[in-house]
Amino acid sequence: MxxxxxxxxxxxxxxxxxxxxxxxxxxxxxxxxxxxxxxxxxxxxxxxxxxxxxxxxxxxxxxxxxxxxxxxxxxxxxxxxxxxxxxxxxxxxxxxxxxxxxxxxxxxxxxxxxxxxxxxxxxxxxxxxxxxxxxxLGVENCLGMMRLAEALHCASLRERACEVAARCFPALTASDDFPGLSLAELTDMLGDDRLCAGEEQVFETMLTWIQHDLLGRRGSLHDLFRRLRLRHIHPTYLFQFVASHPLVQASPPCAELIEAVQRLLFSMDAAPCPGAMEEAWDSPRRDSCREALVLVGGRKNGRQTSRETLLYDSASEQWQGLAKLPVRLYRASCAYVQGVLYVLGGLVVSAASNKTGTPTDAVYTLSLKTNQWRAGEPMLAPHYAHQSVSSLHFLFTLGGVTPDGQLSGAVERYNTMFSQWEGMAPMPNPVLHPAVAAHDQRIYVFGGEDAEQNPVRMIQVYHMVRNLWCKIETRMVKNVCAPAAVIEDKIYIVGGYTRRMIAYDTKANRFVKCQNMKDRRMHHSATVINNKLYVTGGRYITNQDVIEDSDGFDCYDPTSDTWSSKGKLPHRLFDHCSVPLICVSSKFLT
The missing domain is CATH 3.30.710.10 (Potassium Channel Kv1.1; Chain A)
Known part of the structure; x- marks a missing residue:
């Protein structure tokens, strides 16, 4: 063997x-x-x-x-x-x-x-x-690399060179090579969704390129103009600078686009138009934009009314402080329009008392470009504990409490382009602490409580164009001190003395049950960035029925119907405002 x-x-x-x-x-x-x-x-x-x-x-x-x-x-x-x-x-x-x-x-x-x-x-x-x-690759050679890639039919090099050109667009426009771009090259660049520039800068860049050879290039304006995301140019700049420019006025196709945008803005019609307008009425350049979350005011650590403005960068997952509010405001409201943060009304609280406050009609604005607060046009009347939403270049404030302590159903609309306030049709049923969201030319007011602090089981819907209200009775709504936030066609109502979260499908007109939060939460905020819902602070009820202040920071993913923790806020906070900011570039986002 x-x-x-x-x-x-x-x-x-x-x-x-x-x-x-x-x-x-x-x-x-x-x-x-x-x-x-x-x-x-x-x-x-x-x-x-x-x-x-x-x-x-x-x-x-x-x-x-x-x-x-x-x-x-x-x-x-x-x-x-x-x-x-x-x-x-x-x-x-x-x-x-x-x-x-x-x-x-x-x-x-x-x-x-x-x-x-x-x-x-x-x-x-x-x-x-x-x-x-x-x-x-760098800003100094990306244009040459793009041309080399074209000559060699190298898709990977061209894609990377175009990405660098889009990311470094402001520096690229100042280079000596930029005026020598061909129309096709510039058209492709301005149409790139990754372009890191505001639409105002895009417009000024195309004018600079045309004026480098005015006789030979002025006929190219319409091709370039169609690459502008006209919806995302501030209306003041659009009508005072873009529409009035001699080259634009001399181009009938460009003038027609401007007129179409003007009709849409003044009719508050947010839907895109068919044909040539569809390209101009486009989404922001999402790949170059950064979404950030901003928290304003509120009660800090259960004691003091805060003046702090905190910015959360979702890319770096870091918090940082912005300029502080000029005054201490409690139960104010916030909204964001065209790169400007608005803080409206509330109770002006002194640092000494911090218990009582004086209702105000004041409006304060903050721009990330300057990081400075400025006084805006006051509201028509003082109120606090009200709600604010934005649509296009309009701001709406709804309800709240008047200086004499009465529950208000008043609705005011602010035109940011003309800095004008006007009164609109009031809410049929004034409510306090409802969940409010704007979507598809409508404002939805879910629940809340009446003057006797009874829950209101109703959806009140305001049509912005028609200036009309309608009411929908429903047993699904019983929320108080719960925020609402919109993701696509669903409005999410988050908590409100409960762990429950439900989503209202605006297309199907029905409610959908979502995964519960881990705590019974109220007086918190909810904001959507990058198609995820972020819930910050508030107050929660323990298992022993004790109310505690929260520094929680949680995220809900609608695709998986799951919650996850994003850590903690810099401090415990409730009754604060939160809004999403869309930033093309900012020194605060790195």
Whole structure:
């Protein structure tokens, strides 16, 4: 019996053996044969250089050489093949790559190597050259790289160069190469969803490019103008600077687009128009925009009314402070329109008392560009504990409490373009602490409580264009001190002395049950950024029915119907405001 073999162990019928060392050393041995000129059967010639090779190796490595040597082409039997338009150094590098699988790509070699690998159909080597060039990309050479990529038909390099150009657009427009862009190049760039620039800057850039060669380029305005996201230009700038520019006025297609935008804005119709208007009435450049969450005011650590303004950058997941409110405001409301944060009304509280306050009609605005608070146009009347929402360039304030302590159903609308307030149709049933959200030209007011603090089981819907209210009785609504937030066509009502969250489907006119929160929450805020719902602070009821202040920071993902913790707020906070900001670029977002 053979040692090490048991009698009861069956003998295999087949032994599958793989010599990994042979496979790994085969290329090395072939390369040695090539360098020694052994069994080589063809010489590749470039410039004054002759490089002996093996036809079978070349044919196996490239479709180009396979077609050359495995067909009736005359090169299939010629001992010498001259490759025109290829540098000797690049050809030598390609052959080293073919026989060893390795090559050293340098700045001096990359372009001829890329051209050679493209011609000889070595796709992976071609992409390796593209990868090297991508590492060298910067604002100073991205335009040249875009043109090189076009000439070489290199999609990966072109995509990366376009991305750099979009991200560095402000610096790129100041470069010496920018005026020399072709119309097609500039049109593609301005249409890029990743363009890191405000639409006002896009407009000014296209004017600068046209004025560099006014006679030759003025006819290109309409093609460029269609790349503007007109909906996201502030109306004041749109009508005072864009619409009044002589080039725009001299172009009938551009003037028609401006008129269409004007009709939509003044009719408050948020739906896009068909035809040419559809492109101009587009979403923001989402890939270059950054969404941030801002918290304003509230009661800090259960004691003091806060003046703080906190910004949360969802990309870095960091909190940072912005300029403080000029005064301490309690139960004010907030809204965001065209890059400006509005804080409206509330109770002005002194640092000394911090218990009582004076109702105010004051409005304060904050721009991230300046990080400074300014006084805005006051509301028509003082009120606090009211709600505010925005639509296009309009702000709406609803309800709240009047200076004499009465529950108010008043609705005021503010036109940010003309800085004018006007009274609108009042709510049918004044309520306190409802959940309020704006969607599709309508404002939805869910629940709340009446003057006797009884829950109101009703949805009140305001049609912005018609200035009319309607009411929907429903047993599904019983929320007090609960915020609402919109994601697509659903309005989420979050908590309100309960863990429950429900979503109202505005299209189907029905409620959908969502995953509960972990705590019974009230006096908190809910804001949507990046299509996720963020709930901040508030107060919660413990298992022992004790009310505690919260520094919680939780996130709800509607795609998975799940909650997750995002850590904690810088401090405990309730009765605060929260709004989403969409920033093209800001020193506060890094």
């Amino acid at each position: 053979c040692p090490g073999k048991r009698m009861d162990q069956p003998s295999p019928d087949v032994l599958h053996y793989k010599d990994k060392q042979l496979v790994s050393s085969l290329h090395l041995q072939l390369n040695l044969l090539r360098k020694e000129g052994v069994l080589t059967d063809v010489v590749l010639c470039s410039e004054d250089t002759e490089l002996p090779c093996h036809r079978n190796v070349l044919a196996a490595s490239s479709p180009y050489f396979h077609a050359m040597f495995c067909s009736t082409f005359q090169e299939s039997s010629q001992p010498r093949v001259v490759l025109k338009g290829i540098s000797a150094e690049a050809l030598r590098a390609v052959l080293d790559y073919v026989y060893t699988g390795a090559v050293s790509i340098t700045a001096e070699l990359v372009l001829p190597l890329m051209q050679t690998s493209s011609m000889l159909q070595y796709g992976r080597l071609f992409e390796a050259c593209s990868t090297f060039l991508q590492t060298q």
